[in-house]
Structures are given as structure tokens and as C-alpha cells.
Amino acid sequence: DTANVVDSEVVVIGAGQAGLSTAHHLARRGLAPGTELVVLDGSPAPGGAWQHRWPTLTFGQVHGIHALPGMELTGADPDRPSSAVLGEYFADYEDHYGLRVRRPVRVRRVRDDGAGRLLVETDHGVWRTRALVNATGTWESPFRPNVPGHDRFRGRHLHTADYRGPQEMRDARVVVVGGGTSAVQHLLEIAPLARSTTWVTRRPPVFRSTEFDPEEGRRAVALVDRRVRAGLPPRSVVSVTGLPMNEAVRRGRQDGTLDRFPMFDEITPDGVAWADGSTVTADVLLWATGFRPAVRHLAPLRLREPGGGISMDGTRAVRDPRVHLVGYGPSASTIGANRAGRAAAREIDALLYGVRPARD
Numbered sequence: 218d219t220a221n222v223v224d225s226e227v228v229v230i231g232a233g234q235a236g237l238s239t240a241h242h243l244a245r246r247g248l249a250p251g252t253e254l255v256v257l258d259g260s261p262a263p264g265g266a267w268q269h270r271w272p273t274l275t276f277g278q279v280h281g282i283h284a285l286p287g288m289e290l291t292g293a294d295p296d297r298p299s300s301a302v303l304g305e306y307f308a309d310y311e312d313h314y315g316l317r318v319r320r321p322v323r324v325r326r327v328r329d330d331g332a333g334r335l336l337v338e339t340d341h342g343v344w345r346t347r348a349l350v351n352a353t354g355t356w357e358s359p360f361r362p363n364v365p366g367h368d369r370f371r372g373r374h375l376h377t378a379d380y381r382g383p384q385e386m387r388d389a390r391v392v393v394v395g396g397g398t399s400a401v402q403h404l405l406e407i408a409p410l411a412r413s414t415t416w417v418t419r420r421p422p423v424f425r426s427t428e429f430d431p432e433e434g435r436r437a438v439a440l441v442d443r444r445v446r447a448g449l450p451p452r453s454v455v456s457v458t459g460l461p462m463n464e465a466v467r468r469g470r471q472d473g474t475l476d477r478f479p480m481f482d483e484i485t486p487d488g489v490a491w492a493d494g495s496t497v498t499a500d501v502l503l504w505a506t507g508f509r510p511a512v513r514h515l516a517p518l519r520l521r522e523p524g525g526g527i528s529m530d531g532t533r534a535v536r537d538p539r540v541h542l543v544g545y546g547p548s549a550s551t552i553g554a555n556r557a558g559r560a561a562a563r564e565i566d567a568l569l570y571g572v573r574p575a576r577d
């Protein structure tokens with residue numbers, strides 16, 4: 218049915234840091250007269266994935282974030298939930314720059330119309346577009362490794378994506394799986410309430426003893442960039458920069474909360490077990506095992522390489538130059554999303570209108 222198809226020059230999917238940054242730069246460059254910048258977002262409110270993060274994740278705990286382009290985030294209370302602070306900031310940003318985001322609009326799939334354009338099919342209509350920016354993040358694609366015995370567990374499986382705070386862990390025996398910042402934060406807030414906590418990671422965790430080194434950050438980004446260019450699945454940039462050290466972490470290492478065990482080999486009805494016969498009883502298995510890019514809706518475009526990733530040249534998908542992925546792979550951080558948004562806007566401008574003098 219093409220009766221209700223709306224034509225547009227460019228559609229941005231996702232209004233998180235990556236989508237808003239790209240929208241900002243596209244709007245500054247300007248689209249052809251009479252055309253509108255279409256931004257679609259599946260979440261109910263402004264804030265991208267921040268609005269879905271657990272309420273006990275305070276703004277003070279995520280202070281490594283970069284502001285959206287052109288508008289600082291100042292004076293926020295570090296003790297308020299990051300979901301509230303960033304939700305309000307994103308709402309102000311959209312208002313300030315007059316960025317109209319259509320929400321909640323969920324993109325089901327994107328396909329080629331056979332005549333040079335892309336059809337963006339959603340639960341609220343279809344857009345036909347010359348260019349596409351995919352900025353859908355990872356939050357909606359939680360990842361959990363396959364471990365034998367998964368379905369036999371009589372307790373509760375919970376992923377970071379579903380975690381709402383330590384209250385529900387009161388008096389429970391909790392095994393936290395994962396070597397990233399989320400796992401550490403979960404453990405530190407659950408331990409005082411739970412009957413017991415056990416931390417399990419595949420590799421020994423590395424705590425940053427010093428301040429974050431920007432050079433190390435650049436190396437991490439370069440590593441992910443090489444993987445993505447080679448068509449391999451990206452690794453998380455944020456996860457390869459080491460775990461931040463602070464007073465709470467120091468205490469957790471002293472009192473044993475952050476003693477770590479190697480990954481278990483099996484899940485039993487009562488908990489977890491290692492090949493050497495040791496076991497830990499658990500009521501909850503909390504999987505802080507990360508996320509994967511939420512790109513299932515792009516499957517009809519066949520962007521994937523045999524290696525399992527989408528091969529990229531900067532933000533452009535190698536197999537379809539009309540498609541840009543922002544916040545994907547090397548740009549999956551708040552600073553990376555900002556830069557990638559600007560780069561994608563420049564390239565889309567050139568794709569749509571030919572090369573114009575750069576304005577920024």
C-alpha cells in the first residue's frame with residue numbers, strides 16, 4: 218500500500234545523543250525548501266535510552282557524558298536520577314533548536330523500494346526517503362551469553378535492561394555476571410541489602426588506577442573502528458577503557474564485594490557451578506553482560522558481512538551509501554555520537570545536494 222507514503226529527503230531513526238546530534242547538524246545545513254527533517258523515535262519521551270535506565274543510576278555516576286552539540290548541561294544535581302536529568306535536558310534541547318521528534322513511532326523495517334529510495338515502515342505510517350540515519354543505540358538489544366542449564370534455573374534471570382534498583386534484591390542471594398561498569402554499580406548498591414552477592418566475569422577486571430587517559434580512549438575507539446571496517450561485530454568502546462576507580466569502588470574492593478570469580482560453566486536449578494565442582498546458590502542471576510546494536514529492522518537491506526558485522530566507512534554503510542549508522546561501533550559513546558552526527562550530516566548533505574561549501 219503506497220497510498221499513505223510520505224516522501225522525505227532524510228529520515229533519522231532514534232532521538233538519543235546520536236540521532237539528535239545528527240538532526241542538529243542536518244538542520245543547520247538545511248534541507249531543500251519545502252522538505253522536512255523527519256526524526257522518528259520509539260521511546261515515549263525525550264532522552265533516548267537514558268529514560269529507561271534504572272532510577273538509582275544518579276547523574277553523578279554518569280558524569281563522563283558529553284553535552285549535545287551547541288547546548289551545555291550545567292547545574293544539574295548529581296544526586297538526581299540520570300534518567301530525569303537527561304530526559305529534561307534532551308527535552309529542552311529539542312525545544313531550543315525546534316527539532317520535531319515524532320514519538321512514539323517504532324520502525325519495523327527498512328527496505329529498498331526498487332526505484333532508488335528507502336521505505337521506512339513504522340507502526341505509524343511509511344516514509345519514503347533518499348537517505349537514512351540509523352541512530353537506534355543498543356539498549357533495546359540486551360545480550361546474554363549462552364550458558365548450559367539456563368532454563369533449569371528456579372530463580373530469576375534479570376538483565377541490566379530490566380534492573381530497577383536494589384530494593385527487589387533484599388535478602389536475596391545474587392550472582393552478578395559481567396565485567397563492566399554496570400556490574401560494578403549493581404554490586405555496590407545491592408550488597409548492603411542482599412543476603413549475599415557473588416561477582417563473576419569472563420576476564421579479570423581492570424580498574425583504572427589513574428584518571429581516564431584520553432590517549433587510551435583514542436586507542437579503544439581505533440580498535441573498534443578497525444573491527445567495523447573489517448565487517449566484524451563492534452565491541453563496546455565504553456567497555457574497553459577500563460573500570461573507573463572511586464571511593465565506593467575502593468571500599469568495595471576492601472570489604473570483598475568486588476572480589477571476582479571466573480565465569481561459571483553451568484547453571485543449575487539452584488544457582489551456578491564450575492567444572493571443578495564448586496557451586497554458588499542463587500535466587501537471582503543478574504546479567505550485566507551488555508547490549509548489541511539494535512539494527513534488526515535494517516535486515517532487509519542486507520548490510521551484514523559474513524563476519525557478522527556491518528562494514529562501515531566512517532558512518533556510511535559500505536553496502537548501501539544511502540544509509541549512515543551513528544552511535545554504532547566506534548561512535549557508541551556520547552562524544553563519539555556527537556562527532557559522528559556531524560560527519561554523517563556532512564556526507565548526507567553531499568549525497569542529497571552535491572558538495573557544498575562546508576559551514577562547520
Ligand code: FAD
Nearest residue numbers: 231233234235259260265266281324353354544549550551
Ligand atoms: P540511545 O540513547 O539508545 O537512543 C536510541 C533511541 O532510538 C532510543 O530513544 C530508542 O527508543 C530509539 N529506537 C531504537 N530502536 C528503534 C526503532 N526500531 N524505531 C524507533 N526508535 C528506535 N557514555 C558515555 O560517554 N559516558 C557515560 O558515562 C556513559 N554511561 C552509560 C551508562 C549506561 C548504563 C549505558 C548503558 C551506557 C552509557 N554510556 C555512556 C553510553 C552512552 O549512553 C551511549 O553511547 C549514548 O548515549 C548512546 O546514544 P544513542 O543515541 O546512540 O542511543
